[in-house]
Amino acid sequence: MMVKLVSKNFEIPNAHTLEVARNHGRYASLEKLFTMSPDAVTAEVEKSGLRGKGGGGAATGEKWRLIPKNSDKPVYLVINADEGEPGTFKDRQILEFDPHLLLEGIINSSYAIGAHHAYVYVRGEYVFWINRLQDAIDEAYAAGILGENILGHDYALHVTVHKGAGAYICGEKTALLESLEGKRGHPRLKPKGKEPEWFFGNPTVVNNVETIASVPYIINEGYEAYRAYGTAESPGTMLFGISGQVERPGVYELPYGTSMKEVIYTLCGGIKNGKKLKAIIPGGSSVQILRADEIEDITLDYESLKAHGSSLGTGGMIVMDEEVSIPEVMKNLFEFYHHESCGQCTPCREGTGWVDRILAKILAGKGTQEDFKIILDACDMLNGKTICVFAPSVAFIAQSYIQKFREEFEALIK
Amino acid sequence: MSTFLFNQDNEEKFSALLERYPDKSSLMLPSLWMVQYQEGWISLDAMQFVAKKLGCSAMDVYSVASFYSMFLLQPIGTHHIQLCKTLSCMLAGAKTLQEHLQNRLGIKAGETTKDGKFTLSLVECLGSCGTSPCMRLNDDYIENLTLEKLDALLEELSK
Ligand SMILES: Cc1cc2nc3c(=O)[nH]c(=O)nc-3n(C[C@H](O)[C@H](O)[C@H](O)COP(=O)(O)O)c2cc1C
Ligand code: SF4
Ligand code: FES
Numbered sequence: 001m002m003v004k005l006v007s008k009n010f011e012i013p014n015a016h017t018l019e020v021a022r023n024h025g026r027y028a029s030l031e032k033l034f035t036m037s038p039d040a041v042t043a044e045v046e047k048s049g050l051r052g053k054g055g056g057g058a059a060t061g062e063k064w065r066l067i068p069k070n071s072d073k074p075v076y077l078v079i080n081a082d083e084g085e086p087g088t089f090k091d092r093q094i095l096e097f098d099p100h101l102l103l104e105g106i107i108n109s110s111y112a113i114g115a116h117h118a119y120v121y122v123r124g125e126y127v128f129w130i131n132r133l134q135d136a137i138d139e140a141y142a143a144g145i146l147g148e149n150i151l152g153h154d155y156a157l158h159v160t161v162h163k164g165a166g167a168y169i170c171g172e173k174t175a176l177l178e179s180l181e182g183k184r185g186h187p188r189l190k191p192k193g194k195e196p197e198w199f200f201g202n203p204t205v206v207n208n209v210e211t212i213a214s215v216p217y218i219i220n221e222g223y224e225a226y227r228a229y230g231t232a233e234s235p236g237t238m239l240f241g242i243s244g245q246v247e248r249p250g251v252y253e254l255p256y257g258t259s260m261k262e263v264i265y266t267l268c269g270g271i272k273n274g275k276k277l278k279a280i281i282p283g284g285s286s287v288q289i290l291r292a293d294e295i296e297d298i299t300l301d302y303e304s305l306k307a308h309g310s311s312l313g314t315g316g317m318i319v320m321d322e323e324v325s326i327p328e329v330m331k332n333l334f335e336f337y338h339h340e341s342c343g344q345c346t347p348c349r350e351g352t353g354w355v356d357r358i359l360a361k362i363l364a365g366k367g368t369q370e371d372f373k374i375i376l377d378a379c380d381m382l383n384g385k386t387i388c389v390f391a392p393s394v395a396f397i398a399q400s401y402i403q404k405f406r407e408e409f410e411a412l413i414k
Numbered sequence: 415m416s417t418f419l420f421n422q423d424n425e426e427k428f429s430a431l432l433e434r435y436p437d438k439s440s441l442m443l444p445s446l447w448m449v450q451y452q453e454g455w456i457s458l459d460a461m462q463f464v465a466k467k468l469g470c471s472a473m474d475v476y477s478v479a480s481f482y483s484m485f486l487l488q489p490i491g492t493h494h495i496q497l498c499k500t501l502s503c504m505l506a507g508a509k510t511l512q513e514h515l516q517n518r519l520g521i522k523a524g525e526t527t528k529d530g531k532f533t534l535s536l537v538e539c540l541g542s543c544g545t546s547p548c549m550r551l552n553d554d555y556i557e558n559l560t561l562e563k564l565d566a567l568l569e570e571l572s573k
Binding site for chain 2: 074083084085086087088089092117123124125126127128158160162163164165166167168179180181182183184185199200202241242243244245249250251281285316318320324328329332333335336339340
């Protein structure tokens with residue numbers, strides 16, 4: 001069931017060191033890369049259909065095309081390693097077991113967009129993984145793989161690790177850039193049309209760690225090899241992280257289109273302690289919850305999850321058994337969202353806290369029928385005009401909990 | 415005027431980092447981290463120093479420092495236990511671990527023991543959901559936590 005394009009070296013001892021990494025194919029794409037034009041590299045990635053792995057699933061090649069050609073301003077690549085979405089723990093596997101794969105992808109991608117400096121923004125808690133990555137960068141510089149004239153070619157690239165400081169919202173790409181500029185992590189207003197991101201007013205691409213780590217395979221093997229996996233709309237593979245009540249939680253690389261049921265019952269060994277499945281959050285906590293009876297035909301790709309009223313998100317699946325209290329789950333997540341709202345938009349700042357308080361009241365046995373209406377009204381407010389998609393996502397998930405598990409809330413209200 | 419100064423090491427790091435960004439305002443978070451590792455926390459005095467370094471106001475520095483949950487604006491205990499409370503950890507029994515820690519240490523979440531040895535914080539998803547429940551002890555991750563593991567750890571740290 002598993003296909004290892006990105007996770008190929010994860011189990012090789014010491015693959016995080018340059019020597020072992022090189023013995024196992026790392027940096028092999030560079031010889032080919034420098035025979036290609038930057039445009040040809042972008043075209044290859046475009047044709048591969050590579051989609052962003054940070055949660056949104058945006059087409060990567062298309063995004064790179066937004067960078068103006070022959071810009072008189074410097075171009076930057078920023079790697080999103082903020083990994084804060086509850087249920088998501090995949091990027092750290094790349095940083096831990098194969099940091100040179102990420103660096104190889106950074107070289108490929110920076111060359112394509114014409115960047116000479118890349119920043120990797122890593123969440124502040126990941127001290128061990130920041131050190132791993134920095135060691136790999138130091139080794140790469142010493143071997144002439146980073147710096148001026150990479151491996152003797154006429155191309156220079158520098159990579160700098162930037163440490164976050166504990167703010168979920170900094171995973172949102174414009175908040176991340178604000179943070180990288182030394183400010184509070186406040187998402188920026190979206191422009192009307194399509195344009196690149198901006199770092200100090202310079203055209204910039206922001207991509208997730210796993211997205212960039214998927215590029216070397218595409219350059220090495222060609223776009224058709226990548227498209228041999230997955231579905232037409234979701235080509236390739238993704239690292240799926242499964243947590244919660246399964247026998248074998250962990251990160252598994254799977255082609256898109258794999259059956260969700262098979263993953264849970266075969267790969268992950270089924271529900272823990274022989275219990276029954278109640279619900280699954282399929283793509284990190286910010287996507288709609290699914291009831292056990294809804295997952296029958298679901299395959300792990302953008303199309304299928306959308307058709308089933310949820311999203312693939314980050315591929316972080318949280319599995320819950322029959323004994324879990326859904327109102328408690330919802331309360332737990334609203335504490336999270338209330339704490340992590342950046343506070344710029346009143347509906348988001350206040351709405352998350354409001355729902356949190358109502359849920360506390362319901363869980364304390366003091367709820368009334370009126371509370372359903374209050375929660376759903378708060379959702380309308382959250383789904384209104386806010387600067388980023390944090391608030392609308394929270395509204396959608398709240399609605400899904402109430403609609404799909406109303407009887408559990410009713411039972412607490414009596 | 416601030417009395418805080420970077421130590422030699424941090425001065426050198428700061429100068430090296432200046433070369434790596436298009437604008438020195440990017441050095442805000444790195445500077446606050448250097449202060450925190452040097453002092454254990456970030457005082458108003460140190461914020462004035464950072465402001466001078468970056469050419470902004472102390473209020474700007476405060477506004478950033480107070481936004482990020484990992485920046486400590488007051489001193490804490492030697493051993494900082496940061497227990498994850500988010501969903502996957504909750505499903506794996508984080509609440510029981512929290513109660514156990516509170517009982518053993520005699521403090522509530524957010525407090526520091528009288529001897530200044532332990533601070534207990536509840537934090538949001540640490541990115542270890544597959545090896546939950548988990549916590550950070552200062553900068554180190556401890557995963558697949560059990561009550562036994564916690565007890566052994568507290569025993570060791572109390573020596
Ligand atoms: C609230 C919020 C949090 C996010 N957190 C992350 C994150 O931790 N890591 C990430 O790569 N993308 C995150 N994203 C998505 C980014 O905004 C962005 O789309 C992504 O980094 C782009 O890279 P990709 O196209 O390679 O996925 C988040 C988005 C939102 C709205
Ligand atoms: S929606 Fe929420 S998180 Fe997003 S900018 Fe507004 S307040 Fe901040
Ligand atoms: S929920 Fe605790 S590490 Fe993710």
